[in-house]
Amino acid sequence: MKSYHVAVVGATGAVGTRMLEQLTHTTLPIASVRALASKRSAGKTVAFGDQSLVIEELTETSFEGIDLALFSAGGSVSAKFAPYAVKAGAVVVDNTSFFRQNPDVPLVVPEVNAHAMDQHNGIIACPNCSTIQMMIALEPIRRVYGLKRVIVSTYQAIGGAGNRAMDEARQQLKAVIDDNLDSTALTAEILPSAGDKRHYPIAFNALPQIDVFTDNDYTYEEMKMTHETKKIMEDDDIAVSATCVRVPVLIGHSESVYLETEKIADIAEVKRLISEFPGAVLEDDVAHQIYPQAINAVGKRETFVGRIRKDLDVENGIHLWCVSDNLLKGAAWNSVQIAETLHERDLIHPVDQMKFELK
Template identity: 75%
Template sequence: DAHNGIIACPNCSTIQMMVALEPVRQKWGLDRIIVSTYQAVSGAGMGAILETQRELKEVLNDGVNPRDVQANILPCGGDKKHFPIAFNALAQIDVFTENDYTYEEMKMTNETKKIMEDDSIAVSATCVRIPVLSAHSESVYIETKEVAPIDEVKAAIAAFPGAVLEDDVANQVYPQAVNAVGSRDTFVGRIRKDLDAEKGIHMWVVSDNLLKGAAWNSVQIAETLHERGLVHPTSELKFELK
C-alpha cells in the first residue's frame, strides 16, 4: 500500500495456484508446495501458437515425424536450442539458472513467498510446456501446518472469490483446459489426501493463462488500487504487456 511506482502482475502459473491455495493457507497454514505445471503455448506468445499449429499440421497432414519438424521458438527464445512441441512435452520454460531450475520455476518459488508474505513456505516447481493452445494446468501437492479435512478444504476453495470447485470424480468432473478458456475463474478439482503424509493434499488447478494469468489479473490490480483510494481520479494507469 505504501509503494509508489511499478506494480508487477504475477507470473501466470503462479497466480492461478495462489487462488487455489490462499483459502487453504488462511485456515490451516502452508508448510510446503510442490507443483508440476502443464503450460499452454500461448504463454510464449502468438509465435508459439502459430508454430504449434504448423507443427501439428505437418505431422498429421504431411506425415512428418515429430522429431523432424522445424522448431524456431520453443522452449525459449534467443539463441538457445529449439525443440518440437507437437506431440511432445518440454520440461523447460525459459532458460536454466545456476541452480538448474528455470527462470519460470524460480518465478513460481519467489512470487509465491512474496504474495503470501511468508518466506518459510518451501516451494519447488517443475514447469513443462505441452501442445495445448490456451489454459495452464497444474498438479499441486501441499503440506499444511495443521491437519485439514478434505471436505472443509473443498468448501473453503469453493467459497473463495475467483475459485470454482469442480470436484466430483464419481461423475468424472474435474477441471479441463478446454473448458477454462475464456473464463476469468480458476478451476480446482481432484482434491484428495496424500496416502502417506497426514498433512499432505493433492489437487489439480486449471485457469486461462491469458485472462486470470495476465490481462484480467492486471485489471483486478487496477480496480483494487482504485477501491483503496490509492489512485487519484485524474491520474493515468499505464499497462505494459510483455
C-alpha cells in the same frame, strides 16, 4: 465519479489485446484508452469493443495525461518506459517479470493480497501466470490450515510464449496431421525458450523447460514460482519447488500441486473453502468424472480447482489440480483486476516520490 485515462503498452500482443478486451467489461470508470506498441505497429489499428484504436508508437512522452498504464510488452520495455509513466503521474500495472522481486513494488493477486498495494510507489507487478492460479487454489487453505510446503508440476499452454509460438505450434501440428511428417523432423525456432541455444517442436511433445536454466538447474520459470509464492504470501519459510513443462495446448495452464499444511486439514472443509473463495471454482466430483480441464477454462476469469485428496502417506499432505486461462487470470484479467482494486481503494494517483530510475 472520477474517470481515468488508460494506456495499454504492448497492445498488439497476446496479452495486450486481451487487456483491451477486458477493459471493455471492467468496472473501472474509463475516460479514454490509448494503445501503445513498437514503431513497426504504429498507425495500425486494434479492436477495443466496437471501436478501433489507432496504435501509437511508445516513447518516453507517451504518458502525458495518462492516469493508469498497463504494461505487457516484455521486461526490457517495462524497465525503460514504466519509470517514465510514473514520472508523468500514472500508476503502472506491469505484467512482465522485471519488477516482481523489487522490494519497492507490490506483487499482487487481488483476491490474496490486495493490501500490498496500499503503499505503492507507482508500480504494481502482476505475478507469473503459473503462480497466480496456484495462489487462488492455495490461499483459502493457507488461511485456515497454514502452509509449510508446496511441490508443483505445471502443464503450461503454448500461449504463454506468445502469438508467434502459437502460430508455430499450429504449423507443426498441421505438418504432422495433414502432411504425415514425423514429429522429430519438424523445425522449431521458439520453444522451449526463444532466448536459448536449441529449439524443439511442441507438436505431440512435452518440453520440461520454460525459460532458460539458472545456475541451480531450475529454470527461471520455476524459480519465479518459488520466489513469487513467498513474496505474495509474505512468508519466506514456505518451502516451494516447481517443475514447469510446456505441453501442446494452446491456452490454459494446468497444475498438479502437492502441499503440506501446518494443521491437519479436513478434505471436505478444504473443498468448501475453495468453493467459497473469490475467483475460485470447485470442480470436484470424481464419481461423475468432473474435474478441471484446460479446454473448459479458455475465456474464463476464474481458476478451477479439483482432484482434491489426502496424500496416502503424509498426514498433512494434500494433492490438487488447478486450471486457468493463462492469458486472462494469468495475465490480462489479473492486471485489469489490479486496476479495479486500485480504484476501489482510491490508489490511482501520482506518487509523491520517484523511486525508479529513468533510462
